[in-house]
Amino acid sequence: MYAFTYERPASLGQALSLLAAGGQAFAGGQTLLASMKQRLLSPEQLVDLSALSELQGIRQSGDSWMVGAFTRHQEVAEHAGLRAALPGLAALAAGIGDRQVRAMGTLGGSVANNDPAACYPSAVLALGATVHTDRRQIAADDFFQGMYTTALEPGEVITAIAFPKALRSAYAKFKQPASRFALAGVFVAQTAAGVRVAVTGAGNGVFRHAGLEAALSKSFTPEAVADVVIDASELNADLHASADYRAHLIKVQTQRAVQQALA
Amino acid sequence: MNTSMPVTLTVNGQAVTLEAAPNTLLVQALREHLKLTGTHVGCDTAQCGACTVLMNGNAIKSCNVLLAQAQGSQITTIEGLASADGALHPMQEAFKACHGLQCGFCTPGMVMAAVGFCQKNPAVDAQDVRHALEGNLCRCTGYQNIVLAVQQGAAAMKA
Numbered sequence: 001m002y003a004f005t006y007e008r009p010a011s012l013g014q015a016l017s018l019l020a021a022g023g024q025a026f027a028g029g030q031t032l033l034a035s036m037k038q039r040l041l042s043p044e045q046l047v048d049l050s051a052l053s054e055l056q057g058i059r060q061s062g063d064s065w066m067v068g069a070f071t072r073h074q075e076v077a078e079h080a081g082l083r084a085a086l087p088g089l090a091a092l093a094a095g096i097g098d099r100q101v102r103a104m105g106t107l108g109g110s111v112a113n114n115d116p117a118a119c120y121p122s123a124v125l126a127l128g129a130t131v132h133t134d135r136r137q138i139a140a141d142d143f144f145q146g147m148y149t150t151a152l153e154p155g156e157v158i159t160a161i162a163f164p165k166a167l168r169s170a171y172a173k174f175k176q177p178a179s180r181f182a183l184a185g186v187f188v189a190q191t192a193a194g195v196r197v198a199v200t201g202a203g204n205g206v207f208r209h210a211g212l213e214a215a216l217s218k219s220f221t222p223e224a225v226a227d228v229v230i231d232a233s234e235l236n237a238d239l240h241a242s243a244d245y246r247a248h249l250i251k252v253q254t255q256r257a258v259q260q261a262l263a
Numbered sequence: 264m265n266t267s268m269p270v271t272l273t274v275n276g277q278a279v280t281l282e283a284a285p286n287t288l289l290v291q292a293l294r295e296h297l298k299l300t301g302t303h304v305g306c307d308t309a310q311c312g313a314c315t316v317l318m319n320g321n322a323i324k325s326c327n328v329l330l331a332q333a334q335g336s337q338i339t340t341i342e343g344l345a346s347a348d349g350a351l352h353p354m355q356e357a358f359k360a361c362h363g364l365q366c367g368f369c370t371p372g373m374v375m376a377a378v379g380f381c382q383k384n385p386a387v388d389a390q391d392v393r394h395a396l397e398g399n400l401c402r403c404t405g406y407q408n409i410v411l412a413v414q415q416g417a418a419a420m421k422a
Contacts, residue, residue, distance in 0.1 A: 006268065006285035006331050033288075033327050034308060046285070048331065074321070098398025099380065100312065103321035104328060178310065180397070 001036045008048040012055075012157070015047055016134055019155040023047035027070060027109035030101050054159055055108065058082065064162040066132075069108025077102065088169030088187060088261065089123050095173060096120070097180050108158040114205065115181070116147045116236075119173060121206035122187035126198035127169065130162045137162075146205040166191050168220070170261035172253040173201075176240050183241050184249035188257040190220055197254060202235050202246040212254055220262070222255035272333045274299070275343030281330065289333050290314045290325035293340060301341035301371050305400070312399030315372035315379075316340045322379030324398070341371035344378065353419035354378050354412075363412030365403035373399050373409055381417040389414060 007023065009015040019025055024043030026032060027050070035041045049055055055070035058079050065082060076082060077094035096102055096110075096119050110120040111131065124131070124140045131138040134157045143151050152158070166189040173185035182201030189196045195216040200206045211228040218224060232247035241249070267282040274297060281287075281296050293299045293316070302325060305313030309327035316325045317339040344352035354374050357363065364370040373396065380395040381387060387395070392413045393406075401409060 001286045003284065003286055006329070008331070008334070029329065029332065030309065030327060033329065037307065046329075050332070098312070099376065099395055100315055100322050100324045100398045101309065101327075103318070103323050104332075 001033075002039065002042045004036075004043055005045045006048065007045060008051050010051050012052050012134060012159070015049060015052060015157065016155065018045065018047045019157065025049060025112070025157060027106040027112075028072065028104040029109075030097065030105040031109065031113050031115065049108075049157070055157075060085075061162065064130075064164045066160045066162050067107055068160050069106065069111075069158040071107050073097075073102035073105050073107070073110075074099075076107065085165050086127070086163055086169050088166075088171045088189065088257075089127070089163060091260075092119050092123050092171040092173075092187065095171070107161060111143075111161065112150060112152060112158055114144055114148055114150050116203065116205045117176070117179075117181035117183075117185075117201040118206075119171070119182060119185055119200060122182075122185055122198040122200040123163070123169075123171065124161060125206050125208060126187035126189040126196045127163050127166055128189070128191070128196060129164065131158055132160045132162060133158055141208075144206050149205070164191070168261040170257040170259075172256035172260060174249050174253055176201075184246050184253050186250060186253040186257050188216065188254065188261055190216075190261065195220060199250055202250055204234070204236070209250070212250075216254075216258065220258060222258045225251055225254050225258075268331070270330050270334050272330075272336050272338055274338045275340060283330055285329070285331055287330040288326055289316070289318075289328045289330050289338070292330040292333075293325060293338070299340050299342050303368055303371055305368065305372075310398075310400065311369070311372070312376060312396075313369050313372040315375040315399065317375060317379050320379065320382065322376045339375070339378075341375060344374070352378070353422075354381070354416035357412045357416030357419060358409075361408050361412035361415055363405070363408045365401075365405045369399060369401045369403075373401070373413075377413040377416060378420075381413070381420050385417065385421045387414060387417045392417075 023045040026046040083090040168190040197212040230247040232243040235243040237243040303313040305311035314326040
């Protein structure tokens, strides 16, 4: 890694000043440090967000669960309230990376990075969550803008994400076995307003699938998506999986997620 | 710019303050500053788990954590498991008894991941262990005995 300076501000205000001056926000570091070792990134200053109480905690707020941006994956996975209300979200967190990564990695870090194969963006998008930042609230449908790109402005920090309760939710991931990122991951959420389906790992970034949503809104069963056509033309192809294979996986993972949601 | 900064933490029960550059990884601090070379560096990309140590009771990969992130924390390495009189930790005993190692390179990480998991989950079956060790690779592929050892170690830790 290149040399850098390191700050751990004690207040959100201090953190925002440092970020406005060009610092790089640093949460659990599970992606950022690897990227810095590979010299894909060379920030001059890391601004460690771990001491900010504004980014901590999991609480219920009306019909939503507010999860602080600095919540580690392990905390989401083990939280009794979330496991009961949003089992898909808790199960997703329990399957990110491995135990060691889950003990460090954070919700905000994953969502701000928006890796096209990360798990969390699919839950945020499928549940129709709202991303709260230091300056505004952003609907999930407006937040994710393709590979590693989000609506966040330079220096803007996610403080929490509000996940509305769903009638049912589940996540099914087909893993790339070495990295444990999603080759294709599908989050299914059944809400009062209909079914939302978000796909990660298969495309340029997380996306919703209108055909799957329409079929599942009509009938929330694994069989309902059997005839839905998944267009492979905009999906990723690499040495791990062709675009056609990913298209197939999307349907299979959707069916598995629906099965889990109904179980 | 890379001037050193003080970081205070507790390693195997001993309070230490290290003066190190901000880009010092926790594993470098353990191996190079504190000479605790039981923690191994395998892949340096957070995949193999050889560098696993406990931070505040959680197994973490010390090649993917900055020393600065360990400020104020309790770190336990493989050197911190045995008693002062040399008696092995039950998990170490179980790895020895079950021949849960071949070349031994992955073993410190395996043992620390297993201890971290079993401290929180006292009742474990083989499937639980395989899931829990997902982040630890054994290039000798000696997983069968590792899984046996962790189950035996878990039972001994409970006793």
